[in-house]
Amino acid sequence: MILRIGNASGFYGDRFDAVREMLTGGELDVLTGDYLAELTMLILGRDLLKDPSAGYAKTFLRQMEEGLGLAHERGVRIVANAGGLNPAGLADALRALAGRLGVPARIAHVEGDRLPPRPDVLAANAYLGGGGIAACLAAGADVVVTGRVTDAALVTGPAQWFFGWGPEAYDELAGAVVAGHVLECGTQATGGNYAFFTDHDPAALRRPGFPLAELHADGSAVITKHPGTGGLVDTGTVTAQLLYETAGARYAGPDVTARLDTVQLTQEGPDRVRIDGVRGEAPPPALKAGLCRLGGFRNEVVFVLTGLDIEAKAALVQDQITDALAKAAPREVRWELVRTDREDAATEETASALLRLVVRDPDPEKAGRTLTGAAIELALASYPGFHVTAPPGKGTPYGVFESAYVPVGEVPHTAVLPDGTRLPVPVPPRTRPLEPVPGPGLPPPLPPGPVRRVPLGRIAGARSGDKGGDANVGVWVRTEEEWRWLVHALTADRFRELLPETKRLPVERHVLPGLRALNFTVTGLLGEGVASRARFDPQAKALGEWLRSRHLDVPEVLL
Structure with a gap:
């Protein structure tokens, strides 16, 4: 059947x-x-x-x-x-x-x-x-x-x-x-x-x-x-x-x-x-x-910085917003400069970087009108070329998952x-507390030989996602030779080096030889979960692709 x-x-x-x-x-x-x-x-x-x-x-x-x-x-x-x-x-x-x-x-x-x-x-x-x-x-x-x-x-x-x-x-x-x-x-x-x-x-x-x-x-x-x-x-x-x-x-x-x-x-x-x-x-x-609960209110403003002196422009508007919010500062203020700009760019869009400001607070006023007013009042008083991707709006509620x-x-x-x-529906007749599985024996590493510095993704696939405030990244390869290299090369410490955002967080590595795969769990990367929208990629959907883009020394025999 x-x-x-x-x-x-x-x-x-x-x-x-x-x-x-x-x-x-x-x-x-x-x-x-x-x-x-x-x-x-x-x-x-x-x-x-x-x-x-x-x-x-x-x-x-x-x-x-x-x-x-x-x-x-x-x-x-x-x-x-x-x-x-x-x-x-x-x-x-x-x-x-x-x-x-x-x-x-x-x-x-x-x-x-x-x-x-x-x-x-x-x-x-x-x-x-x-x-x-x-x-x-x-x-x-x-x-x-x-x-x-x-x-x-x-x-x-x-x-x-x-x-x-x-x-x-x-x-x-x-x-x-x-x-x-x-x-x-x-x-x-x-x-x-x-x-x-x-x-x-x-x-x-x-x-x-x-x-x-x-x-x-x-x-x-x-x-x-x-x-x-x-x-x-x-x-x-x-x-x-x-x-x-x-x-x-x-x-x-x-x-x-x-x-x-x-x-x-x-x-x-x-x-x-x-x-x-x-x-x-x-x-x-x-x-x-x-458990899902309302965590407070959130707001976001994205400033567009075009042309020369990107970092100086970012510093200026950041200082101005900080001063404007001094008397009623939101509980959490997060800045992130995204360098999407290129030198001597042929279009204005490719000459521009994005400065992302995210605030969160239990008070809808602090996340809403206070921030909106501070951003709008700078329209004629900040860096040259001042504009934002969208008009600042009201604070919106965000959630927390536990x-x-x-x-x-x-x-x-x-x-x-x-x-x-x-x-x-009856409960299970037997249960068994979860225990870690002893680590499997690892295959011998590849013999020494010439290497080339290339993205990890040249040979390895990855998929990542979220579980509450934690993220997981699964990495796998397709041949036994690639597996003999990957399982020794991509340790938890090397993972942290390749993804500096995880450097101070607990990272646990799980070895799955039958799938030629490693699965990494990063505790706390996503804060209070996707509903809190605290991170640029709140569900860690692209974390694996970031890892694949990082360069390391790969044996030439695998390339």
């Missing part, structure tokens, strides 16, 4: 037509969609404050205006976490939609992830596993919507239902977790955001197709895509996504802890990559939870079946 599970959304705002593309493009048993991220939970929390009937991904409901009928015609089940903070509300809206359309869709939802209210917390949610989804599908649901579940639960739930796996089928569940992690970001598995994109036909990458997994009863899977769709699937695209927002060898979740150091990837054919060999262990005794852990028995994971029956 094969269970074909596709993905049609990697985030709230992903390609709207993907649902139709996946439902009409080829064989499919289950279509999933991931709509939730840390920032999304904050957005939905603010929506819920304004309207108690809101709090879910409205895009998904609009996609279902066509998708419900298409899925019914083709016998495809739909599973999505679009319920956000209000899965029951989304389920009711879907029932009303199905009634208007005349589609006999049976709707179910999963709840229990919302934690009791906490002071100043806008949204507090535990990450649930796939058990509730499996129970809803077993009861005949055509559509299952959830609140906060792990991204991989959108695959482990259907797999548990289809194959009848028990809660202790750890290897099988771990295989489904790995497949689910590959699928959850949509086109990132099919050539999107891919380090080695220049090795492929640009026309093929203009509109990558969405991925699907052919899942087998033993937990193995083949990652592929519908015939004739754009993009590509190879061991590189799958490796990149496996490293995205993960860390060490143990990848913990509420269903199982998957051992990423056991993953084996094989190119089975064009656009077909087999994943097998994945081992699993009992899940940890606590569920991860995300991780917490809750004992699994304290979270009422509940499947609400199509007939309204409320079915409690």
Whole structure:
């Protein structure tokens, strides 16, 4: 038996037509969609404050205006976490939609992830596993919507239902977790955001197709895509996504802890990559939870500095703004000079640098009118050529994300079946506290030889992302010779040297020989998380590409 599970959304705002593309493009048993991220939970929390009937991904409901009928015609089940903070509300809206359309869709939802209210917390949610989804599908649901579940639960739930796996089928569940992690970001598995994109036909990458997994009863899977769709699937695209927002060898979740150091990837054919060999262990005794709260107000002004004396111009306006804010200085003031200018430039734009000012404060006045007034009043009194990229505006609220852990028995994971029956989902029969995996033996280094100073990206791919205030950077190579060099050359200390922004931060290196990969976790790089928007690249999406652009000595034999 094969269970074909596709993905049609990697985030709230992903390609709207993907649902139709996946439902009409080829064989499919289950279509999933991931709509939730840390920032999304904050957005939905603010929506819920304004309207108690809101709090879910409205895009998904609009996609279902066509998708419900298409899925019914083709016998495809739909599973999505679009319920956000209000899965029951989304389920009711879907029932009303199905009634208007005349589609006999049976709707179910999963709840229990919302934690009791906490002071100043806008949204507090535990990450649930796939058990509730499996129970809803077993009861005949055509559509299952959830609140906060792990991204991989959108695959482990259907797999548990289809194959009848028990809660202790750890290897099988771990295989489904790995497949689910590959699928959850949509086109990132099919050539999107891919380090080695220049090795492929640009026309093929203009509109990558969405991925699907052919899942087998033993937990193995083949990652592929519908015939004739754009993009590509190879061991590189799958490796990149496996490293995205993960860390060490143990990848913990509420269903199982998957051992990423056991993953084996094989190119089975064009656009077909087999994943097998994945081992699993009992899940940890606590569920991860995300806490979102409003952190204050934020404002930004970008000054344009053109031509000569860039640094002197920057110093002048910085001193002027500092003086103007002296009596009511915001709690946090951050300046960053971005040297986009070139000498003897042929256009004014390429002769200009950008000076970015970001302020944050609990008081909307300090982040808003105070800064706006200070910037506007300098229009005729500052450096020559004074102008800004946009008029200063009001301060806007920003959020803060925190991780917490809750004992699994304290979270009422509940499947609400199509007939309204409320079915409690049992807690795992066994748990296992997380422990570090002993470091693997390293291959011998390459013998000494001539080297050439080139960008790391000449031979290594990378993908980076965020987990709360931390960032991760996965780095991989494609041959054993490159691996023998990389694993010895790119230590945590060398990583800090190449990325000076991380120099004073904790950096942990994880070695994954089966993927020829290193995964670096940088603690605290993103401050209070993406919703706080404290950094130029608040989700560390391009941190890996910065690393690839840095130069170091690479053996000529590898070039």
